[in-house]
Amino acid sequence: MxxxxxxxxxxxxxxxxxxxxxxxxxxxxxxxxxxxxxxxxxxxxxxxxxxxxxxxxxxxxxxxxxxxxxxxxxxxxxxxxxxxxxxxxxxxxxxxxxxxxxxxxxxxxxxxxxxxxxxxxxxxxxxxxxxxxxxxxxxxxxxxxxxxxxxxxxxxxxxxxxxxxxxxxxxxxxxxxxxxxxxxxxxxxxxxxCGCEGEWKMDSFIDTTVAQIREKVGDKGVVLGLSGGVDSSVAAALISKAIGKQLTCVFVDQGLMRKDEGDYVEQTFTKLFDMNFVRINCQDEFLSKLKGVSEPEAKRKIIGEEFYKVFWNKIRESYGSGYFAQGTIYPDRIESGKGDAAKIKTHHNQVGVPKDINFEDIIEPLKDLFKDEVRVVGEKLGLPHELVWRQPFPGPGLGVRVIGEITAEKVKILQEADAILRDEMDKCGYAEQMSQFFAVLPGVKTVGVMGDARTYDELVAIRAVVTDDFMTADWAKIPYEILGKVSNRIINEVDHVNRVVYDITSKPPGTVEWE
CATH class of the missing domain: 3.40.50.880 (Class I glutamine amidotransferase (GATase) domain)
Structure with missing residues (x-):
């Protein structure tokens, strides 16, 4: 910089x-x-x-x-x-x-x-x-x-x-x-x-970066893997501002996102920005690869490998030239001062390009920004507030919130339960008071009574935390009446769920995610 x-x-x-x-x-x-x-x-x-x-x-x-x-x-x-x-x-x-x-x-x-x-x-x-x-x-x-x-x-x-x-x-x-x-x-x-004058401002950053991208790219194309997360979304908006239709965003929808999230990402980027948007719907392929797999790390590995396989095969078909862009931010590439050997940590935002694909260079327009600065840039570029300020979402998506084997039915149950939780948190104004909240499907069935009949259906767990840095976190003290409303709605509106529990474990000893 x-x-x-x-x-x-x-x-x-x-x-x-x-x-x-x-x-x-x-x-x-x-x-x-x-x-x-x-x-x-x-x-x-x-x-x-x-x-x-x-x-x-x-x-x-x-x-x-x-x-x-x-x-x-x-x-x-x-x-x-x-x-x-x-x-x-x-x-x-x-x-x-x-x-x-x-x-x-x-x-x-x-x-x-x-x-x-x-x-x-x-x-x-x-x-x-x-x-x-x-x-x-x-x-x-x-x-x-x-x-x-x-x-x-x-x-x-x-x-x-x-x-x-x-x-x-x-x-x-x-x-x-x-x-x-x-x-x-x-x-x-x-x-x-030090005599500083305070010249580092997001408006000047946007103008300078847009000019640099235009100069670097010229009349060539840029391909970006868009996940729908904050970093890749802001990178897409920034590059689109610089080169418009020369940018192609490839969005792999593996079917493990939150309810209607794939449609939301597509509508946002096709309506607000001048770019080529390519969506790959491939839930069936992912679920086929995950059939019978329950071990968390095995699921993560399969999801990651299948994602890059689908993504790069699409690139090989049509876009394997020009420049490759990614949403790397500053914390992704900081060298640690701990220990004798300073190493750059491996991060999901830093993607290795296959050797058979010959891009001229990699463009990382956010590589000097912290997350809070990325959010400021996103809002100045006109991205929706709810996208810019969305909570952290794991790379494997709901694949690590469905405990045990992942099936289409389980994903649908979790999507519906999670959507109700989010709706109620937004309605009561509690959403912005929490750092992260979501539903989990633990793969536990319990006995219940619904309509005077015995049931044996799924349990849904609610997880909500407050934290400054995610290194440590405390469970959120959501009022009982809100939890009660969430529980009632999930049990009454989501098929095959008869019980809702609330996770009151802090980090440590627990982690934010269950897997």
């Missing part, structure tokens, strides 16, 4: 690396995450306006811990160290870091902190506030030339600064919501220390 101003987040294995970058971008400053193994020459070539060191689980005194060349402090680039990053700055520049494992100096959670409001990071803020701490080691002596700018009852150096060298460190985590005014501290670093 060719940006006038960029801030680098140097990742030392912290759990909040992506959150830091998102916070920076919320202030309209472009930000990249790089692993601590990146060569300093690459950093020089980027010429960032500032650098932020992340936290991490290690001790700076451990020889196997992530470290970086002290040369970085001599580049004249403003640096903010957070938690482990602050300790690393202190250690590298001659300060003293001590272990707090056996003392009261280790801190976890919300901590009352006193700030020097003459320091640029804390100017205009209250002199005391709550900060979010998570550390065992602590800085007992700041390096020469640094002044202490914040303290707690247990931490003598909760923040330090050397304005002459534009070096700043905080032991706490300003990027999390638990730190009062943490966002303003980051803003002050970006604007008052």
């Amino acid at each position: 060719d940006n006038k101003e960029t801030v680098i987040v140097l990742d030392f294995g912290g759990q909040y690396n992506q959150l830091i970058a998102r916070r920076v971008r919320e202030y309209n400053v472009y930000c990249e995450i790089l692993p601590y193994t990146v060569d300093i020459e690459k950093i020089k070539a980027i010429s960032p306006k500032g650098i932020i060191f992340t936290g991490g689980p290690n001790s700076v005194y451990d020889e196997t811990s992530p470290h970086y060349t002290p040369e970085i402090f001599e580049l004249g680039i403003p640096i903010l160290g957070i938690c482990y990053g602050c300790q690393l700055m202190a250690y590298s520049l001659g300060g003293v870091v001590n272990s707090a494992v056996d003392s009261s100096s280790s801190e976890y959670g919300k901590t009352i902190t006193t700030y020097n409001t003459n320091d640029v990071l804390f100017t205009g803020l209250p002199e005391t506030g709550v900060s979010w701490m998570s550390h065992r080691d602590y800085i007992s002596k700041a390096p020469d030339g640094f002044s202490i700018s914040a303290t707690t009852s247990s931490c003598p150096v909760a923040a330090m600064s050397c304005p002459e060298r534009k070096l700043y460190g905080v032991q706490f985590h300003p990027e999390v919501n638990h730190t009062e005014n943490g966002n303003l501290m980051l803003k002050s670093f970006l604007y008052n220390v």
